[in-house]
Structures are given as C-alpha cells and as structure tokens.
Amino acid sequence: MRAMWLDLATRETRQLRVPDTVGRALRDLAWAPNGRRLAVVAAWPQLPVGGRLWFVEPESGRTTPVTPESSRALAPAFAPDGRRLAFFAPDSSERMQLWVLRVDTTGAAPMRVTEHADVTPTRVRWTSDGRRLVYSADGRLWSVAAAGGPPTEIAFTASLSFNRPRRELPPAPFPEPGKAQHARAFTGLALAPDGRRVAMLALGKLWVMPVGGTVRAVADVPLSARYLTWSPAGAVVWSAGRAGEENLFTTDVATGKSRQLTALPGRESAPAFAPNGQLLAFLYQPNEDTTQLRVIDPRGATINDARQGRTIPTESGADFAWTPASDGLLIMTGGFSPRSPTKATIVRLSGEQRSVSRMPDSPLSLQWQIGRAHV
Numbered sequence: 001m002r003a004m005w006l007d008l009a010t011r012e013t014r015q016l017r018v019p020d021t022v023g024r025a026l027r028d029l030a031w032a033p034n035g036r037r038l039a040v041v042a043a044w045p046q047l048p049v050g051g052r053l054w055f056v057e058p059e060s061g062r063t064t065p066v067t068p069e070s071s072r073a074l075a076p077a078f079a080p081d082g083r084r085l086a087f088f089a090p091d092s093s094e095r096m097q098l099w100v101l102r103v104d105t106t107g108a109a110p111m112r113v114t115e116h117a118d119v120t121p122t123r124v125r126w127t128s129d130g131r132r133l134v135y136s137a138d139g140r141l142w143s144v145a146a147a148g149g150p151p152t153e154i155a156f157t158a159s160l161s162f163n164r165p166r167r168e169l170p171p172a173p174f175p176e177p178g179k180a181q182h183a184r185a186f187t188g189l190a191l192a193p194d195g196r197r198v199a200m201l202a203l204g205k206l207w208v209m210p211v212g213g214t215v216r217a218v219a220d221v222p223l224s225a226r227y228l229t230w231s232p233a234g235a236v237v238w239s240a241g242r243a244g245e246e247n248l249f250t251t252d253v254a255t256g257k258s259r260q261l262t263a264l265p266g267r268e269s270a271p272a273f274a275p276n277g278q279l280l281a282f283l284y285q286p287n288e289d290t291t292q293l294r295v296i297d298p299r300g301a302t303i304n305d306a307r308q309g310r311t312i313p314t315e316s317g318a319d320f321a322w323t324p325a326s327d328g329l330l331i332m333t334g335g336f337s338p339r340s341p342t343k344a345t346i347v348r349l350s351g352e353q354r355s356v357s358r359m360p361d362s363p364l365s366l367q368w369q370i371g372r373a374h375v
Contacts, residue, residue, distance in 0.1 A: 017061035022054050030076045039066065039076040039085060049121075050074050053087065055103075066103065067110070073099075074121045080130045084146065088121035096121045098135055100146055113148045188228030188238055193275075199236050199253070201225045206236065208253055219256040221249075227269050232277035237261065237298065239269045239282075248282060250298060262296075263304040273298075274326035281320065281329060284311075291316045293331060295349070312347055330356070 006013050016038070018026060023042035027049070030039045036057060043051035050072035055064040066085070067073055074088040074096075083104040091097045091112060096119040099110040116137040124135045132143045134154070141154040175181045188201030200207040200215075204223050209215035225240040234253050239246045248261040248268050262268045266286035273280055280298040285291050286306065296309035303309060314320075315333045322329055328348035334341055344356035 016056065016058055018056055019061070019063060022056075022063050023051070025051070027051070028075050030078060032078050033080060033082040039078065039087075041073055041076065044072075050089070053085075066101070075123055077124050077126060079126050079146070080128060084130070086124050086126065086133055086146070088119065088124065095119070098124060098133060098144070100133070100148075111148060113144050113146065114142075114151065116142075116151075187226050190228040190230050190236065192230045192234075193232045197253075199228055199230060201228050201238060206238070206251055218253055219251050219258055221251075221258070225249075227271060229271050229273060231273045231280075231298070232275070237271045237273070237280065239271065241267075244285075244288075248280075260302050261298055263302050264306060268294075270320075272320070272322060274322045275324060276326040279326065281322065283314075283318065283320075285316075291318060293318065293320060293329065295329075310349070328352075 004013050004015055016026075018040075022040075025043040026040050027043050028039075028041040032038070036059075038056045038058065040054050040056055041051045042054055043049065052069055052071050053066035053073045053076055055066055056062075067089075072089055076085055076087040078085055083102060085101045085103050087099055087101070087110075088096055089099055089110070095117065097112050097116065098114040098119060099112050101110040102108040113133065114135070114137065118138050120136040122136070124133055126133060126146070127143070130146065132145055134141065134143050136142070137151075141156060142151040143154055144151040183202045186200045186202040188199075190199045191197075192199070196211055198209050198211065199218075200209070201221060204221060204225075205217045206219045206221050206225075207215050208218050221238065222240040224242070224246070225238050226246075227239040229237050231237065231250075235250050236253060237248055237250045239248055241247050244267050245265075246267045246269055247263055248271055249258055250261050251258040261280070262282075264284060264286070266284060269283050269285075271280055271282040278297065278299075279295055281293060281295045283291060284294045291314055293312040293314050294309050295312070296303050312329070312331070314331055318331055318333045320329050320331045323346065327350070328346055330344060330346050332342060332344045334343050346354050346356060
C-alpha cells in the first residue's frame with residue numbers, strides 16, 4: 001500500500017518516500033503540528049491492522065523507528081505541542097488500551113493511560129491545551145489526563161429519525177396438498193457401472209431411473225442421506241446420520257431392502273466400490289482432527305469395530321480413486337493454493353506406496369489420472 005501526500009496549495013500529489021526496510025503496508029498516517037514529519041504504522045503482513053510506529057520526514061525521506069519491531073500500534077495522534085504521541089496498542093493481557101509516548105525524550109517508554117475492558121481503537125483526540133485525551137471505550141465517550149489517572153465519562157444523547165420504506169414481500173410458494181411437484185435438487189447422484197441406470201437421493205427416497213426411462217422410488221432413506229455409489233452387483237451404498245456421526249448403508253436396488261454397513265464412532269462418508277465389487281473404501285473421521293481411508297468387505301456383518309478392515313492414514317479433504325485392477329488406491333491431497341500443492345500417492349493393498357510425479361493441480365477425474373500419472 002503506497003502512501004501519498006497532497007499539496008493543498010498546488011493540488012499536486014507525490015508518493016511519500018519510505019524505504020523498503022520500513023515496510024510496504026503503511027497505515028494510520030498522522031502529521032506532526034509543525035508539518036515536518038509524519039507518524040505512520042507499518043503493518044505486519046500477517047495482520048489486518050496494527051504494527052510498528054515510525055516517524056517519516058517527507059522532504060528528506062528520513063525514517064526513525066518509534067516503537068519496538070514487535071509492537072502492534074494503531075491510530076497515532078500528536079499532541080498540540082508535538083512533544084507527545086498518543087496511540088492504541090494491546091497491553092500484556094491482549095486488551096487494547098491507550099498509550100502516551102514522549103517523543104522529545106530519547107529512550108522514553110510509552111505510558112499506559114487507560115484500563116478498560118473494551119477500548120475502540122479507531123480515533124483518539126487531544127484537547128487544545130494538550131492536557132487530556134478523548135476516546136471511546138465500553139460503548140461510551142471518555143476523557144483522561146495525558147499524564148494518566150481515572151477517566152471521566154463524557155455524557156451525551158443523540159436522537160435520530162429517518163424514513164424506512166416498508167417492503168411488501170410475496171407470499172411463500174408452498175405447494176398445494178396432494179399436488180405433484182418437481183424435485184429441484186438431489187443429495188446424491190450415481191451412474192451404474194453398466195451405464196444403463198442412474199440412482200438419486202432426493203425427498204427422503206432412493207430413486208432409480210433407466211437411461212431414457214421412467215424414474216421409480218426404490219426405498220425410503222433419511223433426509224440426511226448423501227454420498228451415493230453403485231456396486232457392480234447392483235446395490236448402492238450411501239451415508240446418513242447426524243453431522244459428525246454418519247454411517248454407511250446399502251440398498252439392494254432390485255428388492256429395495258436396506259441394511260447398515262458401518263456403525264463406527266465418528267463419521268463415515270464418500271464410499272467407493274473397487275471395480276471388482278469385492279471391497280469398499282470410504283473416508284472415516286473418528287474425530288475432527290483425524291481422517292483415515294478405510295477399506296472393508298461390504299458383504300460381511302456390520303462394521304462396528306475400528307480394528308476391522310484396513311486403515312490408511314490421510315489428510316482432511318483427501319480425494320481418492322481405486323486402481324483399475326482393484327489392488328490399490330490413488331490418494332490425492334492439497335491442491336487448494338500455491339502453498340499447498342497437489343500431492344498424490346498410489347497405495348497398494350499389499351502395503352507398497354509410490355508417489356505420483358507430475359500431478360496436475362485439482363484434477364477433475366482421479367480415475368483418469370491412474371492411466372496418465374508417472375509413477
């Protein structure tokens with residue numbers, strides 16, 4: 001952020017000469033009464049507000065640090081005599097307070113002049129005689145002696161009146177009882193492995209539609225049902241449950257019968273069948289800080305023990321796809337920013353792991369990447 005100054009007499013603007021050592025994000029500029037220097041805040045790149053205080057002389061470009069490098073000062077204001085500087089900064093308890101620093105004395109330390117629970121660090125003003133400061137804190141206006149002491153509340157009242165237009169909103173479009181309505185969205189969609197049928201989760205039901213045919217309801221499902229996938233044998237698997245406690249369920253499309261596949265503590269989601277239909281992989285989050293890739297045999301009893309099946313540690317937000325031979329998984333993480341590049345690993349069920357090189361960021365189809373990746 002560049003700092004500019006305007007000559008009111010000539011209407012000319014010039015860039016304030018500030019060395020790069022001061023910083024590029026300059027904020028809260030305040031002129032000294034004599035007009036020879038400015039107090040500026042050099043903000044930290046990682047913080048939206050606050051930083052080290054500097055004096056800058058516009059004519060010469062000379063700069064002088066005022067506060068330590070680690071300070072987080074805000075909104076400096078010179079006293080009328082130019083010998084003192086008021087500003088906001090956190091105290092040792094991280095509460096924002098008002099401070100005064102003598103700038104005509106070498107090595108002087110800032111003095112805290114307030115002790116409020118909630119100081120508004122937007123603006124501080126000196127009285128014309130330089131004896132007191134006016135500021136806002138705890139939802140009120142205050143004044144305090146520049147030398148410190150108990151603050152005095154500035155009582156005030158304000159009246160405000162305005163015309164607010166009254167909006168007439170259209171009535172909510174509730175459907176008529178008994179009248180058929182088109183579903184406008186779904187919570188799960190999957191194409192059968194043979195490419196001839198589509199399964200959908202919508203309106204608390206599992207629907208199946210032959211391509212080019214008529215859709216039919218196969219089974220009732222919870223409204224929380226998500227993450228639909230087909231097995232080569234003609235069944236579908238989906239996830240449902242309270243947030244953070246979802247389990248996996250399977251439904252036989254031919255009969256409409258459903259049963260629970262997993263009952264683990266935590267969240268099971270994003271199921272995916274191996275191409276041979278014998279194994280099922282899914283993401284398992286036993287808690288908010290842990291994400292695993294689990295592989296189970298869906299043909300057995302309900303999985304209710306974390307020791308059942310195979311566990312592959314991964315990261316939150318991971319995506320994965322089976323290898324065509326059903327002997328391993330491609331796991332992808334990152335790729336959301338330049339600081340977090342895409343990382344991909346092929347993990348074989350035998351235990352072998354191989355990193356994938358030349359992996360493009362955010363691939364749209366992980367299965368396509370199996371054939372193209374260099375391992």
